[in-house]
Amino acid sequence: MSQTHSADLVFFGGTGDLAMRKLIPAIYAASRGGKSMDDVRVIGCARQNLSTEQYHSLLTEQVPEFLGDSFDAAAWAALLARVSYVTVDAAKPEDFARLGEAMHPDVNRARVYYLATTPTLFTPICQNLAAAGLVTPASRVVLEKPLGRDLASSRTINDAVGAIFAEHQIYRIDHYLGKETVQNLLALRFGNAMFEPLWSRAWIRDVQITIAEQVGVGGRGEFYDNTGALRDMVQNHLLQLLCIVAMEPPATIDADAVRDEKVQVLRALKPYTLAEVQSHTVRGQYRAGAVAAKPVPGYQDEEGITSGSRTETFVALKAELANWRWAGVPFYLRTGKRMEQRLAEIVINFKQVPHSIFESSVGAPENNRMIIRLQPDEGLTLQLQAKTPGEGMKLQEISLNLNFADTAKARRQEAYERLLIEVIQGRLTLFVRRDEQEAAWKWVEPIMAGWDASPEPPKPYNAGTWGPAASAALVGRDGSTWPEES
Incomplete structure (x- = not known):
């Protein structure tokens, strides 16, 4: 029973x-389909x-x-x-x-305040909630990204929100953590003994993490031109995925045990x-071209974009970890808009x-590869070597x-559905703790400074x-290729 x-x-x-x-x-x-x-x-x-x-009419319209296909008139009503x-x-x-x-x-009763607004409104909303007596011990606040533009602005927001809500009441959302495959990665790593002995510099050559979008900036031109791909995607989504790939086994699946390892x-x-x-690092900006056989404008021609903008719509970078498990293993991160495919x-x-x-005459074996797909479909591929049928080896x-x-026979939850339920239930494992967020900003800031100085x-x-x-040259210098070039 649910x-x-x-x-x-x-x-x-x-x-x-x-x-x-x-x-x-x-x-x-x-x-839909239940009473929970x-x-x-x-x-x-x-x-x-x-x-x-x-408001009901607006919701029904949009x-x-x-x-x-999931729309059902009775469930909607x-x-x-x-x-x-x-x-x-x-x-x-x-x-x-x-x-x-x-309000009730x-x-x-649990009160969940979801701030799906610009971060500049986070502080006044929280302060006015407190002034109106609406912040109770059972209250929670959900903060959407991006939380600030850099470490200093992030700390300012966190200080203001933290003066009203305790850390255990603050849910900094990263919707990639709600994806089924990301959680399956935790299960894959820590629920199967066969992978742990291989999960280190001894057997892994490199790790590549890609989030590619076919869409452009759409109606978010003004917002995006002041944000860019590094702040919008790398500082949160890509670094969170890197953490889950590289983290040490936590003692339990409890929120702080998992997040302690991600911080490390x-x-x-x-x-x-x-x-x-x-x-x-490589930063890029798309120009006019064709996506899915349809012509699309360049970034500079999108609505809301400043003339001569140097905002990046593409980032590729090489990261390294200074610890015993991963020393010397490159982690390549890549994200971009108006890419050839929608892919994570x-x-x-x-x-x-x-x-x-x-014998060399038949060619050296290719390296084995594990591909964990997050979108558009979710799954796992293991690429192995086997004998070609026929004579010879x-x-x-x-x-x-x-x-x-x-x-999976059970209905699959989308990321936001899962995360909203987690907030309502008061579970923090899939959300970002303050020290995680600040450590990510601290690592990203030298990249921003280097680009600004160039x-x-x-x-x-x-x-x-x-x-x-x-x-391609970034990974090629280390003798590797992106998957589509292999």
């Missing part, structure tokens, strides 16, 4: 893009002066396209019956009194010198056998493929490709 959840879930930014595309669909998915969410009430908050009925709306301007304390009137009076990985990242920023994957390249018994590469959607602009690449040629 556990019944009880909470008031307040979405600040309740009329925004994130609420429409991810948050409301996540609550719909969690509610029947006592979770949703309150949308934004500056727009809307009635609850008008959300179903993101639900696809049942959800809307638990959804209300309160007009709240983050800068007006009096608006928060109205929010309090709309039981102070022991971030602190072990070797900081860049100014010279290494130039040699170990982790590739573990193992070393070749120490001595080949096969010639090797060929074979793949053992595991598609998680095919093997007169060289981002390297151009055609939309619909895998980024600048310098990205």
Whole structure:
């Protein structure tokens, strides 16, 4: 029997893009087909002066396209019956009194405040919640990324929020941690004895982590031009995936045990010198091209982009860890917009056998490879060597493929659905602790400083490709290739 959840879930930014595309669909998915969410009430908050009925109409107009085949009119109506709306301007304390009137009076009931707003509003929202007496011991606050632009601004926000909410009440969200495959990576590493002896510099040649998007900046041009791929993707998503690949086995799956080990990985990242920023990183910016056989504009021609902008839409970099397990193993991170494919994957390249018994005439065996796919489909591929049928001893590469959607009978949760349930239940394992976040910013800052000091602009690449040629050269110098070049 599923556990019944009880909470008031307040979405600040309740009329925004994130609420429409991810948050409301996540609550719909969690509610559909069961009673576990029947006592979770949703309150949308934004500056727009809307009635609850008008908010329902707005949701009905925008959300179903993101639900696809899962849309059911009866389930949708049942959800809307638990959804209300309160007009709240983050800068007006009096608006928060109205929010309090709309909330359940039981102070022991979980109150989840989800701040799907610009980070500049995090502080006034939290301060006004406190002033209105709406922060209880059972309250939680969810902070969307990016949390600041650098270490100093991140600390300022954390200090302000931390003055009102205790650390165990703060949920810094990184939706990649909610993906099924990321959690399967934990199960793969720490639930199977066969992999642990191989999971080190003794047998792994390099690790490659890619998050590639086909989309451009869309309607987020002004936001993105002030953020860039390094802040938007590397500082959080890519470094979190690196942590899970590289972390030591935690004592338990409890939140602090897991996050303690992730912090150790971030602190072990070797900081860049100014010279290494130039040699170990590549930044690019897409120009006009074609994606999925359709012409698309260049970054400079997108709406909201400053003329002559040096904001990067692509990043590739080489990271190294200064610890016993991983010393000398390159970790290559890559992300970009307007890439050839939508793809998120982790590739573990193992070393070749120490001595080949096969004659050189048939070629040296290829190295084994493990590919962990996060999107568009979730699964695991092991690339191994086997004998080619026929006479002689010639090797060929074979793949053992595991598609998680095919093997799991239970309905698969999307990342935001899982994370919202985790917040409601008060579980912190899949969220980022303050010291994690600050360690990530500390490592990223020299890259930002090096780029700012360099007169060289981002390297151009055609939309619909895998980024600048310098990205291939970055891994090629170490004798490796990105997967699509193999």
